[in-house]
Amino acid sequence: MDYFRRTRVKEIISGQKADQKVIILGWARTKRLSKNVGFIEINDGSSLHNAQLVFSPPGDFPELERIITGTSLRVVGKVVKVEGREQAYEVHAEELEIVGECSQDYPLQKKRHTFEFLREIAHLRPRTNTFGVINRFRSKLSHCIHEYYQQRGFYYIHTPIITTSDCEGAGDLFQVTTLPLKELAEKKTELDMDKDFFAEKAYLTVSGQLEGELMCTALGDIYTFGPTFRAEKSYTSRHLSEFWMMEPEMAFCDLDEMIILIEDFLKHLISYSIEQCEEEMAFFNQWIDKGRQKVLQSIVESDFAKITYTEAVDILKKSKRNFEFPVGWGLDLQSEHERFLSEEYFKKPVFVTDYPRDIKAFYMRVNEDEKTVRAVDVLVPLVGEIVGGSQREERYDYLRKNMVQQGMDIEEYQWFLDIRKYGTVPHSGFGLGFERMLMYLSGMTNIRDVMPFPRFPRSAKF
């Protein structure tokens, strides 16, 4: 092929290749033919926009007859600047070659499809405008996250995907096994875990946090960014069974300091999107959620709201709202409560800190009052909880006591206690749901549409 010689559509439409002869490799998006002139719009994934190929006269290109939306092509032609048209540059074709014909039953058409239909053809939906934009945006935002932390001296840690910790405090786990389940079921024999691959129960990770904590006590500042697995049967527009989470962990950092970092980080992701992903943000603003860009811009320019759980409960009580679920100190905040705070009361992202210890995880640092812990959630309009984190309990005795109270096996988690025994330090960390951040930035309302190949209960196709 001409892989190294070809020119990307992106370079052509930006005018970098004016008056030059180029080779384009891509897929036809639409064809318009008349007697004296014909047009094909070609897309190669480098941009939302297509390059227009001009065939004059079409009779010189017999292959045109066999080209429909979806056909892959190799085209040689000259880039020409044009005036008074939708596109500033187009390509006057000299050679046209069909690389792969496209069957007539190609499901993607030159019109809008519903997201529900596209989810059923997740192998083809990357070729649509919307998913092209989302997938490029996803890549850019991943890069942005790495760049942000690398520039600040954080180290990227690969935490294990397979774990034997079954009570990290975050939901149900997928079990990993090589035992011949069918055979064992037929024989109705007891499971002998010693015969399993790891000689004990193993699971897919629900968080890299515990290992992240270990690493931060050696490297100072670390972050993880990888897949996370939850086996809850959640049928909602903001849950997946497999999703990507970004988790930094900082030694010698308390909750208030971490909150400064979180705000700066989230604002950086927004600014980066606005400044470095113009094409994507313009698309979202026009087709997905009109006014999204304006909202994001205002977020960058203002401070996030910051309240304690106790203050949140007061606000909810004073709101005189008729909530479906009760509001009261000690009760968990429900979706409707979180939405009220971020969408109606503050109308912007809100930090909620210092939750009752009884409704939070065992590893969170207990406050002086002995009733609350140094936890923080970030609630954003439309998406809900986008960040959850805490200052960790660095005091050996406190942590051990918590673990005992929760009925945890101390011996099994001695390694987690050990870092509190050998030169313990205050440390803090949080988790950012990557897909939820993508939803927030794009305005997409279903998490299954910001994940290339989403997994959820009863669905792991493609």
Next chain:
RNA sequence: UCCCCGAUAGCUCAGUAGGUAGAGCAGGUGGCUGUUAACCACCGAGUCGCAGGUUCGAGUCCUGCUCGGGGAGCCA
């Protein structure tokens, strides 16, 4: 797991009071002096999600199931 809503051509949908299905797009054929989701004409295309039931007759009414969507819980 619970509560709502939905399922009609490849796609998006319409279908009136139960009376045996229709439009746009896509595809095919032809036309058109640069088109922009091009346009014009013609053509083919459906076990109305599945299984029962009510009825002389069911896309339309009833029951169950399957799948999809929205919300709740769980959380990121």
